[in-house]
Amino acid sequence: MDFSVFDHFEEEVVVIDRNYRIIYANERYARDMGYSSPEEIIGNFCYVVSHHQNEPCEGECHPCPLREIEKCGRSVNVVHTHYTHDNREVPVEICAFPIEGGEKIVQIIRDIKNDKEKYYLFSLSQKLSSVGFLALGIAHQINTPLSTILLALEDLEEKLGSSEELEVIRNAVNTCKDYVDKLLLLVKRNSTRDFVNLQRAVRDSVEILKVYAKDRGVNLEVEGEEEVYILGNETDIRHLVLNLVLNAVQASPPGESVKVRSFREGENWVFVVEDRGPGIEPEELSKIFIPFYQGKNKREGSGLGLAIVDSIVREYGGSIDVRSSPGKGSLFKVSIPLPQLL
Numbered sequence: 001m002d003f004s005v006f007d008h009f010e011e012e013v014v015v016i017d018r019n020y021r022i023i024y025a026n027e028r029y030a031r032d033m034g035y036s037s038p039e040e041i042i043g044n045f046c047y048v049v050s051h052h053q054n055e056p057c058e059g060e061c062h063p064c065p066l067r068e069i070e071k072c073g074r075s076v077n078v079v080h081t082h083y084t085h086d087n088r089e090v091p092v093e094i095c096a097f098p099i100e101g102g103e104k105i106v107q108i109i110r111d112i113k114n115d116k117e118k119y120y121l122f123s124l125s126q127k128l129s130s131v132g133f134l135a136l137g138i139a140h141q142i143n144t145p146l147s148t149i150l151l152a153l154e155d156l157e158e159k160l161g162s163s164e165e166l167e168v169i170r171n172a173v174n175t176c177k178d179y180v181d182k183l184l185l186l187v188k189r190n191s192t193r194d195f196v197n198l199q200r201a202v203r204d205s206v207e208i209l210k211v212y213a214k215d216r217g218v219n220l221e222v223e224g225e226e227e228v229y230i231l232g233n234e235t236d237i238r239h240l241v242l243n244l245v246l247n248a249v250q251a252s253p254p255g256e257s258v259k260v261r262s263f264r265e266g267e268n269w270v271f272v273v274e275d276r277g278p279g280i281e282p283e284e285l286s287k288i289f290i291p292f293y294q295g296k297n298k299r300e301g302s303g304l305g306l307a308i309v310d311s312i313v314r315e316y317g318g319s320i321d322v323r324s325s326p327g328k329g330s331l332f333k334v335s336i337p338l339p340q341l342l
Contacts, residue, residue, distance in 0.1 A: 001099060001100065006024070007026055009026055009028065009108070010028065011028065011108050011109060011110050012032055012033075012108070012109035012110070013025070013026045013029060013109070014026075014029050014041075014046065014107050014109065015106050016104065016105050017105075018066070018104075020046050021044070021046075022041055022042055022045070022046055022049065024038075024042065025038040026038065029041070032084070032111070033049060033082070033085055034084040034085030034086050035085055050080070050082045051082070052087075062078075062080050063078050065078055065094055066105050069096060069097070075095065075098070077093065078094050079091065080094060091111070092109050092110060093110050093112050094108070094109050095107070142180050146177050146180065147177075149169075149173050153166055153169060153170055153173070193232055194234075195230070195231055196230050196231075196232050196233070196234045197227055198228045198230055198237060198262060199224045199262055201234055202222070202262045203222070203224070205242045205245065209242070209246060213249045216250075218256060219256070220249070220258050221259045221260065222260045222261075223259070223260070223263075224261070224262045228263075228264050228269050229338075230269055230316075230336065231339045232316060236312045236315070237312075239308055240271070240312050241271065243306065243309050244273040244309060245258065245260055245273055248273050248330070248332075251275050251329075252276060252277050253277065258273065258275050259275075260273055261273075265335070267338055269338055272331065272332070272333045272334075274330070276328075276329040277330060278326065279326045279327055279328050280322070280324040280326075281326055288306050289307055289309075289320075313334055317337050318335050319335050320333070320334050320335075
């Protein structure tokens with residue numbers, strides 16, 4: 001393909017291969033990145049030029065366009081911070097699409113510093129990601145002293161023997177460790193896939209929200225059948241459950257209940273969350289999965305929860321059915337295919 005068609009684009013344009021190596025860059029991209037010509041860039045890795053790092057981008061703040069395209073097989077839009085040759089930070093929106101059967105990726109890049117709405121959303125996503133890293137660090141810090149307390153309890157039992165007081169302390173510490181472990185599962189995601197106990201993931205995620213729901217006067221009713229397993233990442237499932245149940249609790253008035261059901265239906269795992277909140281206006285139903293969209297009745301949260309759920313469900317080849325009407329509450333039904341065992 002002749003990439004000279006991009007030479008005079010007002011936007012920055014860069015083309016990379018499947019190994020993240022830049023094979024084309026227009027003059028605008030080179031100039032904006034602080035280089036004198038595209039020749040200084042071509043042949044280098046994209047993550048070296050735009051991020052000054054030694055490996056491809058990852059994470060919620062800097063999702064790699066190439067990897068995102070490999071996941072969904074179509075064009076993607078992501079937002080990044082680019083770092084110029086002289087280390088200036090530039091927030092950019094990247095529209096990336098595959099060509100030549102996915103062997104190459106074209107990225108059209110636009111500076112969004114002057115786009116107030118997109119820059120605000122970008123700044124917010126950066127802060128949310130930072131909160132996640134902060135939670136991860138705090139959880140690790142708490143885990144260490146909790147483990148030390150448990151070891152000290154064992155020593156005390158050897159010296160003094162068992163007692164009711166020591167058992168109370170042990171139960172309290174184990175409760176703290178349990179919450180820390182659940183927090184770690186929520187904020188620490190990796191690409192490793194294994195068999196996930198879906199019922200346990202639902203129970204643990206709902207358990208985290210029980211105190212919050214009680215404070216709001218909302219009752220959580222949980223129903224689950226036999227244990228069901230899926231090949232995936234447990235963090236994904238916990239995020240899915242947590243976001244849907246949290247939304248339902250926040251939508252529910254005091255005295256109402258949120259019903260949470262998890263069961264096998266044919267060859268699918270089905271997860272249903274139903275609330276008796278104000279419901280969703282018909283014209284809003286098509287927008288609720290858009291990142292940062294909050295709707296006119298939304299008063300809490302960042303507007304990312306349902307976008308995260310939608311992304312996870314699509315990644316697992318599943319679907320979401322939403323039934324809602326004003327004044328009658330909402331029902332979210334997630335259906336994800338189960339592995340076919342030979």
